[in-house]
Amino acid sequence: MIFMLLMLVILFSLLTVRQQHPTGASAGNQVxxxxxxxxxxxxxxxxVTRSTDEDRAFAQAAVKRLKASGxxxxxxxxxxxxxxxxxxxxxxxxxxxxxxxxxxxxxxxWTVYDRxxxxxxxxxxxxxxxxxxxxxxxxxxxxxxxxxxxxxIIAIGMTMVIITAGIDLSVGSLVALASVSSAIFIxxxxxxxxxxxxxxxxxxxxxxxxxxxxxxxxxxxxxxFQIPPFIVTLGMMMMASGLSFRLxxxxxxxxxxxxxxxxxxxxxxxxxxxxxxxxxLYLIAHFIMSRMVFGRYIYSIGGNEEAARLSGVPxxxxxxxxxxxxxxxxxxxxxxxxxxxxxxxxxxxxxxxLEVIAAVVVGGTSLMGGQGKIFGTLIGAFIxxxxxxxxxxxxxxxxxxxxxxxxxxxxxVLIDRLKRHAG
Amino acid sequence: xxxxxxxxxxxxxxxxxxxGDTASNSASDSKTENAPDVQSKGTIGFSxxxxxxxxxxxxxDQMQEEAEKHGYELIVLSAERDVKKQADHVDEFLVxxxxxxxxxxxxxxxxxxxxxxxxxxxxxVFTNDIKYDGDEGKVVSHVxxxxxxxxxxxGDAMVKLLGDSGGKVAILHFPQAExxxxxxxxxxxxxxxxxxxxxxxxxxxxxxxxGGGVRDEGFKATKDVIESNSDLAAIFAINDPSxxxxxxxxEAAGKATQVxxxxxxxxxxxxxxxxxxxxxxxxIQFPDQIGKVTIEQIIKHFNGDDVKPxxxxxxxxxxxxxxxxxxxxxxx
Numbered sequence: 001m002i003f004m005l006l007m008l009v010i011l012f013s014l015l016t017v018r019q020q021h022p023t024g025a026s027a028g029n030q031v032x033x034x035x036x037x038x039x040x041x042x043x044x045x046x047x048v049t050r051s052t053d054e055d056r057a058f059a060q061a062a063v064k065r066l067k068a069s070g071x072x073x074x075x076x077x078x079x080x081x082x083x084x085x086x087x088x089x090x091x092x093x094x095x096x097x098x099x100x101x102x103x104x105x106x107x108x109x110w111t112v113y114d115r116x117x118x119x120x121x122x123x124x125x126x127x128x129x130x131x132x133x134x135x136x137x138x139x140x141x142x143x144x145x146x147x148x149x150x151x152x153i154i155a156i157g158m159t160m161v162i163i164t165a166g167i168d169l170s171v172g173s174l175v176a177l178a179s180v181s182s183a184i185f186i187x188x189x190x191x192x193x194x195x196x197x198x199x200x201x202x203x204x205x206x207x208x209x210x211x212x213x214x215x216x217x218x219x220x221x222x223x224x225f226q227i228p229p230f231i232v233t234l235g236m237m238m239m240a241s242g243l244s245f246r247l248x249x250x251x252x253x254x255x256x257x258x259x260x261x262x263x264x265x266x267x268x269x270x271x272x273x274x275x276x277x278x279x280x281l282y283l284i285a286h287f288i289m290s291r292m293v294f295g296r297y298i299y300s301i302g303g304n305e306e307a308a309r310l311s312g313v314p315x316x317x318x319x320x321x322x323x324x325x326x327x328x329x330x331x332x333x334x335x336x337x338x339x340x341x342x343x344x345x346x347x348x349x350x351x352x353x354l355e356v357i358a359a360v361v362v363g364g365t366s367l368m369g370g371q372g373k374i375f376g377t378l379i380g381a382f383i384x385x386x387x388x389x390x391x392x393x394x395x396x397x398x399x400x401x402x403x404x405x406x407x408x409x410x411x412x413v414l415i416d417r418l419k420r421h422a423g
Numbered sequence: 424x425x426x427x428x429x430x431x432x433x434x435x436x437x438x439x440x441x442x443g444d445t446a447s448n449s450a451s452d453s454k455t456e457n458a459p460d461v462q463s464k465g466t467i468g469f470s471x472x473x474x475x476x477x478x479x480x481x482x483x484d485q486m487q488e489e490a491e492k493h494g495y496e497l498i499v500l501s502a503e504r505d506v507k508k509q510a511d512h513v514d515e516f517l518v519x520x521x522x523x524x525x526x527x528x529x530x531x532x533x534x535x536x537x538x539x540x541x542x543x544x545x546x547x548v549f550t551n552d553i554k555y556d557g558d559e560g561k562v563v564s565h566v567x568x569x570x571x572x573x574x575x576x577x578g579d580a581m582v583k584l585l586g587d588s589g590g591k592v593a594i595l596h597f598p599q600a601e602x603x604x605x606x607x608x609x610x611x612x613x614x615x616x617x618x619x620x621x622x623x624x625x626x627x628x629x630x631x632x633x634g635g636g637v638r639d640e641g642f643k644a645t646k647d648v649i650e651s652n653s654d655l656a657a658i659f660a661i662n663d664p665s666x667x668x669x670x671x672x673x674e675a676a677g678k679a680t681q682v683x684x685x686x687x688x689x690x691x692x693x694x695x696x697x698x699x700x701x702x703x704x705x706x707i708q709f710p711d712q713i714g715k716v717t718i719e720q721i722i723k724h725f726n727g728d729d730v731k732p733x734x735x736x737x738x739x740x741x742x743x744x745x746x747x748x749x750x751x752x753x754x755x
Contacts, residue, residue, distance in 0.1 A: 115726065
């Protein structure tokens with residue numbers, strides 16, 4: 001499977017090779033140098049950038065460098081095209097001329113310069129572009145990991161459930177339930193946007209706890225009453241979805257404190273928090289599944305439940321625990337999503353169960369149970385995310401995207417099957 | 424076996440990206456052919472609410488055309504009403520380095536962080552049809568139908584229909600959408616103004632039900648309304664699909680001639696129904712205008728002009744006479 005992921009990465013890297021534009025202070029220095037080389041000391045230069053941090057760094061460096069080499073800097077615009085227009089109007093009305101404009105690739109594309117016949121966009125000097133695939137930009141790779149994190153976290157529980165030859169269709173609705181219940185708790189009982197850290201943690205635990213309870217209910221029905229998991233969890237999917245719409249009265253709940261957003265949007269050691277949490281959870285899950293008795297039990301139940309029971313595996317207790325874990329992780333996913341999108345919403349999690357099951361199966365876990373690896377699921381989740389991201393970056397038509405995604409998923413599983421039969 | 428799997432895999436991907444490839448190739452070809460003064464000025468990213476509703480498809484197509492005219496390339500993605508998907512789209516637009524982003528927010532609040540992210544990168548965000556309500560990020564300009572004025576037009580049409588006789592009226596609402604709230608507000612205003620003036624010919628709103636904006640919900644709601652109000656005279660439906668659901672329910676109950684329907688939107692199916700006399704009239708929206716004006720705002724923004732934060736496109740009443748002149752409809 002990792003081979004498949006590598007192929008996709010190489011493919012999309014090749015397909016998305018584009019011109020890239022340097023930004024920040026080094027780009028500013030470079031532009032200043034170019035202007036000095038072209039126009040010499042006599043030049044009158046206007047610096048035009050937007051008000052973002054990167055652009056300000058660019059402008060500062062350019063102005064410093066230009067002034068150091070004795071060039072006359074007419075002004076510095078940090079804003080929109082309208083600001084640039086006003087600056088140019090005032091400069092020209094004072095009778096001064098503009099010889100060059102230090103701009104970056106974005107501000108150089110503004111059409112505002114052509115309003116003034118004596119200026120024109122031909123006077124823009126921009127940093128020299130270089131070539132690099134869009135797909136391999138650090139920001140894109142981080143984005144893909146960040147987008148996958150929530151699916152991947154829910155998929156851990158789903159992998160365990162599927163290895164026991166079960167299925168859990170309720171995870172998508174539990175995402176919504178956790179999101180809504182914790183958001184309502186924080187809004188109604190903890191003072192909404194002014195809630196303290198302690199109350200936020202209580203709200204998060206409440207959301208995850210409710211979903212864990214729903215998971216236990218699934219497990220109980222499966223073990224104690226022998227109802228097929230498909231039916232039990234289908235019922236839970238509808239109940240949880242209906243309940244979250246009811247609780248939220250169909251609306252989203254944005255009254256949340258900004259501390260709550262750290263979980264889904266914060267960055268630790270340069271890595272987005274969801275990605276970090278995902279990696280930690282995968283390491284723990286891998287340890288449980290490969291090194292601990294509990295993991296062995298899960299595999300043996302999926303291989304042959306009757307044999308497992310006869311050889312002393314506490315089948316019912318293990319199944320109950322597995323469904324509870326799956327529910328709790330879905331709840332955690334819901335909390336992460338709420339934090340990322342800064343509102344609780346009963347519409348969250350729609351069709352997540354299918355996305356998650358697809359990640360598990362693409363990752364090589366058998367729906368028949370007994371086979372599968374936790375890290376396989378992580379790779380499966382990334383394969384799906386990379387295909388989606390790659391198609392968006394290569395401008396595949398939205399309608400074709402669905403066809404391609406379906407076909408590639410089928411092909412990925414087919415190839416895996418063929419390889420296993422051959423080897 | 425490894426070779427076989429490689430062959431299947433690469434074959435699939437070739438087929439899959441065939442279309443994407445040719446598109447980008449032709450784009451880069453035209454860039455190199457063009458003279459420097461008409462070179463591509465950049466790309467604009469559009470994440471639509473959904474493309475399965477023809478209304479948004481028209482907006483997307485019109486923007487594509489208009490953007491090309493001004494030397495921009497438009498990338499269209501469909502968020503399928505999923506706000507997380509839409510936030511991911513914004514991430515990808517930023518990676519691609521688009522010049523501007525256009526959204527139909529899937530959630531009037533939830534899209535805030537994504538807009539903020541674009542703001543932080545200095546990429547201007549525009550919205551159309553659905554307004555962003557939160558205060559986290561900043562939208563340069565919003566373009567939409569003037570739904571309040573459209574609702575007033577619908578109210579006028581209702582007064583024209585029942586002004587002399589009076590009668591019972593039901594509203595098929597979709598209260599979750601702000602646009603529909605405005606439509607119903609405008610409608611009420613005109614009807615109330617009429618009721619204040621008249622003594623005997625009052626127009627009485629007997630029921631306001633959720634028609635979901637879709638055919639089957641409209642059907643069910645209408646069935647319930649005529650069950651309890653057998654002397655209903657007219658229905659105001661907030662869009663065409665729910666109006667057509669209402670029509671089906673009226674036909675099933677044998678009341679199609681007694682109850683007149685006034686709808687909203689002016690989608691192809693709605694106009695066809697007006698031509699066939701199934702709906703009396705629609706205040707129609709102009710998605711093509713919405714698309715065109717949105718692109719114009721972007722051009723203005725880059726041209727250094729001040730852009731209005733909100734632009735409303737007035738709607739217009741569309742009766743059978745208009746439908747008969749409409750070249751796009753099937754006659755006979």
